[in-house]
Amino acid sequence: MTTTPGATTTALPASALPSDALTGKRRVAFASYVDENYLPGFLALLRSLALSNPGVCEDFVVLHDDLRPGSIARIRALHPRIVLRRVDTGHYDTYKKGDQDNYLVRKAYFILDVFRLREYDTVITLDTDMVVLGDLGELLRLREGLAAVPQFFYGQHKLNSGLLVIQREYLSDAFCAKLDATGRSGDYELDKHDQGILNAVLDGDFVRLDARYNFVKRRLSGDLPVPEDTAILHFTGRHKPWQGGEAGYGRAEERWREFELSDAEFQAAYLARPGTLHHDLLVHLGTPHVARTGDAESARKVAAAHIAAGDYQDAVDVLSGVHLPLDEAWPHEVLGHALMSVSRYDEARARLLLATAAPNRAATAYARLAQMAWVHGEHAESLRYATAGLSVDPTHRASRLWARRAASVPEQETGGAEDQLAHVAFYMDRQGNAGDKLLPETVRLGFGPDTTSRRWHSVHAHRLFDEAALERVNARRGLVIGGGGLFIPDTMPNGNSAWQWNVPDEHLRAVDVPIMVYAVGFNAFDGQSYRAGRFRESLRLLVEKSAFFGLRNHGSIARVRAMLPGHLHDKVRFQPCPTTVSRHLVPGWTDPAEREDTVLLNAAYDRAGLRFGHDYGHFLAEIAKAVRGIGAHTEVRCVAHSLDDERIAFDLRREHGISLPVIPMYDFDNDAIRDLYARTRLVIGMRGHAGMIPFGVGTPIISLISHPKMAYFLADIERPEWGVSVHDRNLGAVLTERATGILDRHATTVADVHERQQALWKVTEANAADLRAILGE
The missing domain is CATH 1.25.40.10 (Tetratricopeptide repeat domain)
Structure with missing residues (x-):
């Protein structure tokens, strides 16, 4: 398998990786070193962060060496995502210091343990004598370098280490080795402690932030007011507000005291934001x-x-x-x-x-x-x-x-019950998601060319499966379940199953015809989970009852097996989504003789916070670069699976002056959806079926990965290089390079799509033989 520059490869299969590793979503954390003397300052810092940035809640790593259990409890009461990390204090005893006997000097180095964190992509350190007064969004969006505010008294060459925004390349063994070597050599300003070491190692090579992100109180000497745009106020020096403060800084200390609240006062203040x-x-x-x-x-x-x-x-x-x-x-x-x-x-x-x-x-x-x-x-x-x-x-x-x-008038069924299969699916509305609209019909094609009501009895997954529905299903030859994001907790929630089919256990148990689960996906986003035991119980019963239980990718198989007892694992098998083999399923299909010189771009906005995190502005700017780069070779058009997908066109025009034609695919019928995707040269899509449908009709794809299922599919076809994370730092350049490479080698890539598809078709054919046996055909 070949990869293009910038492609990410891993030793582990996609099904074994955590979801954030698949989506590339940045893991962001705040961090502070905290001891008992500075605990009052840290508690005020936590309160100020929440009250000034009420929509922000990332992990907060507390580096410590001597916090008492009661102090830890006080910290945890203020923040739900505290991560405690004990400092290896002996490590810093090997550093040369200006005053070896001063315990405060010794502890000043402990914040350097932040560079030993490996779980995060971005870490923002805050000294415990700070309070947050303004929006930190700019810091959360930073993607490159090590950023800090230059020192007040020393010009632009040296940083103040009270606030650091550290990216992954500095959270490394190599950078820690540089810190250790400098610390042990003593080749730094000894009276500046951790800050001295950082300035010696960096030698001015850091990203400069505006002073408002680390506004030191010395700037306010003479009791000056705190400027309105101050984002972080830093009480440098020996005299801390919780210890009585210092004359000449009364107005600054009034700002600190705004956050000297009881837990009850803090809770009420946050709820009122x-x-x-x-x-x-x-x-x-x-x-x-x-x-x-x-x-x-x-x-x-x-x-x-x-x-x-x-x-x-x-x-x-x-x-x-x-x-x-x-x-x-x-x-x-x-x-x-x-x-x-x-x-x-x-x-x-x-x-x-x-x-x-x-x-x-x-x-x-x-x-x-x-x-x-x-x-x-x-x-x-x-x-x-x-x-x-x-x-x-x-x-x-x-x-x-x-x-x-x-x-709406229900479709009139023309076949007799004894000739029909019942079909549980999410039947999409006329202007609904194009992919979900296509799915039920394509699932039916997996069982034969007749997708009409002559052979099929429709059961909408979201309707309550009551006794009358049960009776209708049991009068049919079998029950097929598939079509729509069924294993997802929140689209149409119910307490009967906790997934999309609203079926009580007693009615599921009473189904006495063969149950065939066909190409269903485990659709939870990164950061989303099935918290209720009800889902596991319903899932287990469904697997036990099923004569065939096929999931659309190996990632979903791994996730579902993890929820089942071992004796049921082998019942869970691979059945590719039938949209990925449409060329083999659609009666009379012929590949297009010619393709339009276009590239279709799709972006999804449902659950945008889970998709983009803090990176939407970055994503939009990088997509703008890619549209310009690809647009130099061929026309780029926006294809909207749903109404909300049109936002990419509006935002590109408003923020970057780029106008794209918009194709309202949500208004298309199924044949038109397949036809459009078959006639373009390349589809760049964020929705799962903006990848699987064009692939299924033989069109090359690049997936914008914001959901694990995209990576699962690419892993199954052994082409991870056909995907790029929406969080990729160089998304625009990577996307342009891969797209132009595909366009330049288009015939070869189409042939590769056909070859990849053939492997999925063989699985589908083998499963079809088993399904015919189950149905006695």
Whole structure:
């Protein structure tokens, strides 16, 4: 296998790697050295970080050597992601120092242990005599070098080590060796301690940050006010605010005292912050606040955070534990949302009806009521609720969606039950995700050319699988499950299975026809998980009941097997997504005689925080470089699988002055989707099916990896070089090089796609023989 420059190779198979290693998502942490003397300063620092940057919550590494258990408990009470790391103090005893007997001098070196961290891509160090007053987004977005603010008194050549933004290349054994050699030689400013060593090693080679990110108090001598744009205020010198302070700096110390809060005061202050609050901080600080105060609005915020993370039962618990006044609609609406997500439908309906009394929550509450009615097959009731939502807000998107679904006429089945297979899938709406729209039909092609209702009985995965549905399925020849992101916790949550098929265990057990799970994927994002035991129980029962259990990539197989007892592992087998072999499945398929001189670009924006982290600005700038570079060879067009995918075109035009034609693939039928992808020369896609569909019709692909499943697929076809992380530091250059290389060797690459596809087709054919045997064909 060949690789192109910049391609990442690993000794481990993709299925064995952690998800962040597959997506390339940057792991970011803050770090401080903390001891008992500086503990009050560190607690103020933690509070200030949360209150000044309420949407930020990364790991905070606490380097220490003598913290007491009670002190650690106080630290943990303020931050949910504390990582304790004990310093090897003896290591620094080998360094030459200006005063060997001063314990403070000795401890000043311990922060250098931060360079021994290997788990992170970016580490931001903060001295414990700092408070954060402003937005740190610029620091979180830094990608290169070692960044710091130059020293106040020494010009631009030397840095102040109170704040460092350290990238991975410095978190290395080689850089640690340089620090150790300098420390042991004494060839540095001994009275500057760790800062002296860093300046000696770097010799001015660092990225300069604006002084507002390490604004030393000496700049405020004479009791000057703290400038409005100060992001981090640093109380350098011997006299610390928690020790009484220093004359002439009263106004600066007033800013520090803003964060000298009790835990209860801090929790209340965080809950009252405007804007987006980070899920981890909101849950960590909000839970004890709600338990102490019983405040309904705070409970609503905490519950909404739980819902956003897929922790639906936790959301129910927190709101059920407080008194909700009848006239406070929003908490009732959130509780209704949580209750319906755990399938407590009657209770959910009561809460949502209460919420409809408030004009500002009514449309959302009516849409959820319409959704629940649709889940239960009550079309007239669903349409009534959706119409009520639109009467409150004619622009309400969810109400319009449910009105359309409720008003749709079910397809008339033309075959007899004894000739049909039942098919559980996510049947996408007319303007829904193009990939999900194509999937059910393509799954059916895996069982033969007839995909119509003559042979198939449709079972929408999101509808409650009740006794009537069970009876209809048991009247068919078999049950096929596949089509749509079914093993994902949050698209349409339910408490019956905790995945996308809303099936109670008792009804799954009662299915008495062969069950065939076909090319389903484990679709959890990096940073997303199935927290409930309910999913594992439902999964185990499904595997036990299945006559065939095929997953679409080996990464999914590894993840699912890890949730199963050993005796079920061998039942989980590889079945490629049928979209990847469309050329062999679509009746009468012929490859296009000619291709358009275009490259199609797709970007996805669902769960954007999980996809991009702090790197969206970087991603957009690098994509702009790539579009210009590739555009010099061929026309680049934006292809939107869903409405939200069009954002890439808007953002490129607004931020970088690039205009791309937009192809609304969400409006296409299945033949048009395949045809468009077959006629282009290359597809650069972020969605899974923006890679698998074009590959399946013989078109070269480059995957923009923001989800592990992209890397899983490329590993299965043994072409990891056809993917690049959205977080890649040199994304624009790498993407341009790989795309132009494919365009220059297009016929060879198309032949390689066909060869890779042939291997998947052989697996599909072998599985098809087993499926025919199961069905007695």
